Amino acid sequence: MGSVSTSQTAARPTAPIAFLKGHGTENDFVIVPDPENALDLSPRAVAALCDRRAGIGGDGLLHVVRSAAHPEARAMAGEAEWFMDYRNADGSVAEMCGNGVRVFARYLQRAGHVEAGDLAVATRGGVKKAHLAKDGRGAEGGTGDITVHMGRAALPEEQATVTVGGRRWPALNVNMGNPHAVAFVEDLAHAGDLFTEPPVSPASVYPDGVNVEFVVDRGPRHVALRVHERGSGETRSCGTGACAVAVAAARRDGTDPAVTGEPVTYTVDLPGGRLVITERPDGGIEMTGPAVIVAEGHIDPVWLESAFG
Numbered sequence: 001m002g003s004v005s006t007s008q009t010a011a012r013p014t015a016p017i018a019f020l021k022g023h024g025t026e027n028d029f030v031i032v033p034d035p036e037n038a039l040d041l042s043p044r045a046v047a048a049l050c051d052r053r054a055g056i057g058g059d060g061l062l063h064v065v066r067s068a069a070h071p072e073a074r075a076m077a078g079e080a081e082w083f084m085d086y087r088n089a090d091g092s093v094a095e096m097c098g099n100g101v102r103v104f105a106r107y108l109q110r111a112g113h114v115e116a117g118d119l120a121v122a123t124r125g126g127v128k129k130a131h132l133a134k135d136g137r138g139a140e141g142g143t144g145d146i147t148v149h150m151g152r153a154a155l156p157e158e159q160a161t162v163t164v165g166g167r168r169w170p171a172l173n174v175n176m177g178n179p180h181a182v183a184f185v186e187d188l189a190h191a192g193d194l195f196t197e198p199p200v201s202p203a204s205v206y207p208d209g210v211n212v213e214f215v216v217d218r219g220p221r222h223v224a225l226r227v228h229e230r231g232s233g234e235t236r237s238c239g240t241g242a243c244a245v246a247v248a249a250a251r252r253d254g255t256d257p258a259v260t261g262e263p264v265t266y267t268v269d270l271p272g273g274r275l276v277i278t279e280r281p282d283g284g285i286e287m288t289g290p291a292v293i294v295a296e297g298h299i300d301p302v303w304l305e306s307a308f309g
Contacts, residue, residue: 015301016298016299016300016301016304017032017034017039017298017299017304018032018033018296018297018298018299019031019032019049019056019296019297019298019299020033020107020110020293020295020296021056021057021058021293021294021295021296022062022103022106022107022291022292022293022294023099023103023236023272023291023292023294024099024100024102024103024237024239024289024290024291024292025099025236025237025270025272025273025274025275025289025290026236026237026270026271026272026273027059027097027099027100027235027236027237027238027239027272028057028058028059028236029058029059029060029061029062029099029100029103030049030050030055030056030057030058030060030061030062031061031062031064031103031104031107031293032049032061032062032063032064033064033107033111034063034064034065035064035065035066035069036065036066036069037065037066037069037070039063041061041063041085041087042091043087043090043091043092044091044307045091045304045307046061046087046088046089046091047089047090047091048307049061049299049307050087050089050090050091055307056299058089059088059089059229059232059235059236060086060087060088060089060094060097060100060232061086061087061089062084062085062086062100062103062104062107063084063085063086063087064082064084064085064104064107064108065082065083065085066081066082066083067080067081067082067083067122068081070083070085072085072124073085073122076122076126076127077122079120079122079127080120080121080122080127081113081120082104082108082113082121082122083121083122083123084097084100084101084104084121084122084123086100086123086124088229088230088231088232089231089232089233090231090232092231093124094124094178094231095123095124095125095177095178096123096124096125096128096176096177096178096240097239097240098148098150098176098238098239098240098241098242098243098287099237099238099239099289099291100239101121101123101128101130101148101239102130102146102148102239102287102289102290102291103291103292103293104121105119105121105130105132105146105148105291106132106146106291106292106293107293109132110293114132115132116132116133116134116144117131117132117134118130118131119131119132123177124177125151125176125177125178126151126177128148128149128150128151129148129149130146130147130148130149131146131147131148132144132146133145133146133147145288145289145290146288146289146290146291147286147287147288148239148286148287148288149284149285149286150176150177150239150240150243150284150285150286150287151176151177151284151285152283152284152285153174153175153176153243153244153247153279153283153285154174154175155172155173155174155175155247155251156173156175156205157173158173158204158205159171159172159173159205160173160181160200160201160202160205160206160210161200161201162181162183162198162199162200162212162214163198163199163200163201164190164191164192164198164199165190165192167185167190169183169184169185170183171183171200171212172248172251172252173205174244174247174248175244176240176241176243176244176285177240178211178230178240179206179208179209179210179211179230180210180211180212180213180240180241180244180245181200181205181206181210181211181212181213182213182215182244182245182248183212183213183214183215184215184216184217184248184249184252185214185215185216186216187216188214188216188224188225188226190214191214191226191228193234194226194227194228194233194234195233195234196228196233197209197210197212197228197230198212198228200212209230209231210230211227211228211229211230211238211240211241211244212227212228213225213226213227213238213241213244213245214226214227215245215248215249218267218269221249221253221264221265221266221267222266222267222269223245223246223249223266223267223268223269224268224269224270225241225242225245225268225269225270226271227241227270229241235272236270236271236272236273237270237271237272237273237275238270239275239287239289242268242270242275242277242287243277243285243287245266245268245277246264246266246268246277246279246285247279247285249266250264250266250279257279257280257281257283258281258282258283260281261281262281263278263279263280263281264278264279265277265278265279273289273290274289275287275288275289276288276289
């Protein structure tokens with residue numbers, strides 16, 4: 001995830017609005033269906049909705065909008081009918097969220113907008129292609145894995161150092177449409193509490209902040225991580241982070257599919273579950289994992305009015 005600027009021109013709601021709650025490897029989201037972009041989801045309102053004590057609670061919010069109805073996505077409407085207007089838990093706007101794309105796709109399936117098979121989703125990080133596995137349960141109960149084609153990783157030359165509790169590690173700079181600093185450590189406890197963003201220096205490498213992953217080895221092409229997501233704190237899972245870690249691990253291990261001509265797959269364990277990441281010889285990265293809708297309802301209009309502003 002990552003923060004970018006945006007503007008909304010839609011109106012403040014005057015009636016209750018529907019919501020759903022979903023998660024992908026326990027990276028959880030408030031889902032707000034708004035096909036015609038009629039809602040002005042201010043940062044304050046998003047933060048209130050994502051508050052785990054006073055709101056619904058989530059690592060972020062998935063604002064479901066038709067691409068043609070959103071000024072940031074109209075140019076992608078020919079490729080993708082739906083736009084994932086993603087927000088971090090603090091209300092800031094994000095370029096991309098890998099677990100969010102899977103949950104977004106699961107919602108579209110549940111709502112009957114799409115069926116199992118291939119799907120294109122517009123994001124601020126470009127159009128992402130997803131594949132919903134057939135599991136025999138139909139649009140209202142899909143539980144099969146979803147594969148998202150995450151695009152290519154960029155490996156900027158500028159490198160950084162991560163510091164926690166007196167320990168320092170070099171961090172590989174990986175961009176998955178949002179920035180990541182990947183540090184390989186001996187013990188995941190070395191990451192500390194991750195309530196606040198670990199210091200990364202020099203600051204000039206990540207002028208808009210960064211998602212920081214701490215990684216340990218579990219076996220051949222098998223790693224585990226903890227992550228501090230920019231704008232959300234430590235989360236149970238991060239899809240783009242898992243992709244960044246798989247790429248970083250492959251390069252550390254001396255493997256580059258573009259050179260070998262063979263795809264490479266890493267199993268990535270996160271606190272909330274497991275993702276399987278494959279990097280292809282053409283540079284494309286595929287992420288496979290679960291996505292579940294757990295609840296739906298309506299937001300109380302009195303509370304909602306107090307939250308918007």
